Amino acid sequence: MLVDVHTHIGYVKSFAWNLKGYVLARLEDLLDYMNTVGVDWVIVLSTPGYSDQFSRIVSNEKLLKVVGSDSRLVPFCAPDPHFSKADKMLEKLVKMGCKGLGEFKVDLKIDDERVLKVLEKADELGLPVLFHMEDDKYFYDIDALDRILERFRNSVYIGHGPGWWKHISGIESNEAYPKGNIVKEGKLQELLRKHDSIYADISATSGLNALKRDIEHAKKFLVEFQDKILLGTDFPCLAFDGSQFGPNMHHINFLKSLELPSSVLEKILYKNAEKIIEKVI
Numbered sequence: 001m002l003v004d005v006h007t008h009i010g011y012v013k014s015f016a017w018n019l020k021g022y023v024l025a026r027l028e029d030l031l032d033y034m035n036t037v038g039v040d041w042v043i044v045l046s047t048p049g050y051s052d053q054f055s056r057i058v059s060n061e062k063l064l065k066v067v068g069s070d071s072r073l074v075p076f077c078a079p080d081p082h083f084s085k086a087d088k089m090l091e092k093l094v095k096m097g098c099k100g101l102g103e104f105k106v107d108l109k110i111d112d113e114r115v116l117k118v119l120e121k122a123d124e125l126g127l128p129v130l131f132h133m134e135d136d137k138y139f140y141d142i143d144a145l146d147r148i149l150e151r152f153r154n155s156v157y158i159g160h161g162p163g164w165w166k167h168i169s170g171i172e173s174n175e176a177y178p179k180g181n182i183v184k185e186g187k188l189q190e191l192l193r194k195h196d197s198i199y200a201d202i203s204a205t206s207g208l209n210a211l212k213r214d215i216e217h218a219k220k221f222l223v224e225f226q227d228k229i230l231l232g233t234d235f236p237c238l239a240f241d242g243s244q245f246g247p248n249m250h251h252i253n254f255l256k257s258l259e260l261p262s263s264v265l266e267k268i269l270y271k272n273a274e275k276i277i278e279k280v281i
């Protein structure tokens with residue numbers, strides 16, 4: 001059994017040196033990836049309106065329409081907090097079939113009033129929130145995240161992105177994908193230990209890099225936080241080598257290479273995702 005908690009449908013820009021332009025993945029391409037790799041079900045994420053100039057992700061009403069009633073596809077929506085009625089829109093989308101808030105990739109600080117309004121609605125509705133964190137760009141300020149988790153206790157939060165995963169190390173770095181062994185634990189471990197409601201998805205380059213930079217640390221980390229780590233890929237985004245996350249199996253193969261106890265691997269590959277989603281279905 002396999003669950004990918006981080007997928008999209010739509011156009012994404014390539015940042016690979018050997019592939020220029022955009023890649024388009026339609027619903028049939030997502031299903032093709034799932035069938036080829038053996039993924040049982042996925043979370044399909046929206047992104048808020050104009051937050052990301054490098055992609056055109058099928059989102060919200062359009063996504064709900066495309067996904068339809070296929071139970072292998074769990075749609076999350078992401079109304080744009082720049083619009084004053086984003087909270088009401090989220091409520092409407094939930095009535096139409098949306099199961100969570102995400103990918104919450106917002107070009108505002110985490111504790112901006114406009115962001116808080118949407119998070120408050122998600123909390124009221126008991127929706128899981130999958131967020132993309134990136135320094136000075138998207139949903140940023142790891143210290144403020146602590147206060148958010150303290151305040152909104154009814155939502156499960158799933159962390160993703162370079163501004164989240166870089167905090168696996170306590171050594172400050174301005175790089176998006178810092179390398180090197182973890183000699184001092186960071187805020188990420190602190191938050192995972194402190195709050196029951198925070199999870200992490202290992203998708204894209206950010207999650208994989210944070211684990212690969214120190215394999216021995218990764219094993220200990222995944223065992224300690226076995227109840228909170230989720231397999232995700234960020235399909236149809238591309239890795240720096242030009243291959244496509246999901247079909248390239250980078251995340252699954254890496255997890256399998258660590259020889260983790262099978263009970264730990266099962267939780268990361270699907271059981272933790274089931275636990276989160278069964279509450280909202």
Ligand SMILES: [Zn+2]
Pocket residue numbers: 006008045103234
């Ligand atoms: Zn994504």
